[in-house]
Amino acid sequence: MAIRLNEDKETVKKIREGLIAKGGFCPCRVGKKEEFKCMCEEFRRQIADPDFEGYCHCMLFYKTKD
Numbered sequence: 001m002a003i004r005l006n007e008d009k010e011t012v013k014k015i016r017e018g019l020i021a022k023g024g025f026c027p028c029r030v031g032k033k034e035e036f037k038c039m040c041e042e043f044r045r046q047i048a049d050p051d052f053e054g055y056c057h058c059m060l061f062y063k064t065k066d
Helices: 009-021 041-048
Strands: 002-005 060-063
Touching: 041 060
Parallel strands: none
Antiparallel strands: 002 060
């Protein structure tokens, strides 16, 4: 398993700008709940799932199975 940033540098730039603007909370979600703090609870659960491979909700991070 490995976690990497999205290969699209423009996407990474926009998401990071959004994270800064929202104080570290996912810019793709409404509200500022603790479970939306980057790296969000949803993606942490996906990381723990050995069968999951893919992007987090906002597409900043990608988890591989190998």
